[in-house]
Amino acid sequence: MPTQQPSPPIDLDRLIACPNCDALYTTPTVESQDKAYCGRCHTVLIAPRRKAGKQLIALALTVLILITAATLFPFLAIDAGGMHHDASILQTAFAFEGALLGLSVAVMMFIVVIPMLRLILLIYVLTPIIRDRPPARWAKRAFGLSEALNPWSMAEIFALGCAVALVKLSDLAQVQYGPAAWLFAILVVIVVVTDSLMCRYSIWKSLDQ
Structure with a gap:
């Protein structure tokens, strides 16, 4: 029987949660003046300036x-x-x-x-x-x-x-x-x-x- 490969560990420092709906995302790279939105409730997650x-x-x-x-x-x-x-x-x-x-x-x-x-x-x-x-x-x-x-x-x-x-x-x-x-x-x-x-x-x- 084929052995199941263990999934790679999750880097918790790379995760970000939406403060409104608790949706979890891998932190994207966001340039200055750009914004990252929650795909579920459209809350602004990251907006560097x-x-x-x-x-x-x-x-x-x-x-x-x-x-x-x-x-x-x-x-x-x-x-x-x-x-x-x-x-x-x-x-x-x-x-x-x-x-x-x-x-x-x-x-x-x-x-x-x-x-x-x-x-x-x-x-x-x-x-x-x-x-x-x-x-x-x-x-x-x-x-x-x-x-x-x-x-x-x-x-x-x-x-x-x-x-x-x-x-x-x-x-x-x-x-x-x-x-x-x-x-x-x-x-x-x-x-x-x-x-x-x-x-x-x-x-x-x-x-x-």
């Missing part, structure tokens, strides 16, 4: 500045019944007391602390890479934590939710958008651009080297 690291750091620093300013500046002003009141996100967060104190903490964590922590971790990971130096200590853990926090980073979701709420509130009172509202609008655009520039596969590959 030249100087993307420097652009990501610049965008991350910009978002950090915007979040800080948007937290301190007035978000909106309301005129109703001859009374005027304006408030910043920081003032609103600390306005809760007692049983609502947990809501105050959640607001600050989801729209300020976690987004800023993700950006700081991203800058920490990318800075040595763009300078052609070995990865920073604990860079893999830092980038893994940054990715794990991504679903909990809700600064842009907060901005969109406020936009919808303020449209409905304008029927009851005169609402004026403060500087922080416009900063959050800019922040949403930059966050989308940052996500489109980031090639997670390329970052992990650089950390492995």
Whole structure:
């Protein structure tokens, strides 16, 4: 009887899984500015870009500045019944007391602390890479934590939710958008651009080297 030849061992480092449908592929060679898509759900798997690291750091620093300013500046002003009141996100967060104190903490964590922590971790990971130096200590853990926090980073979701709420509130009172509202609008655009520039596969590959 013919003997069955053992199959060659699989190089796990050459495999890549789709984050959406878990389809498994052998990592293709992708040139800069090209993209590799999942054949099942068409999710972008690899999208390397030249100087993307420097652009990501610049965008991350910009978002950090915007979040800080948007937290301190007035978000909106309301005129109703001859009374005027304006408030910043920081003032609103600390306005809760007692049983609502947990809501105050959640607001600050989801729209300020976690987004800023993700950006700081991203800058920490990318800075040595763009300078052609070995990865920073604990860079893999830092980038893994940054990715794990991504679903909990809700600064842009907060901005969109406020936009919808303020449209409905304008029927009851005169609402004026403060500087922080416009900063959050800019922040949403930059966050989308940052996500489109980031090639997670390329970052992990650089950390492995």
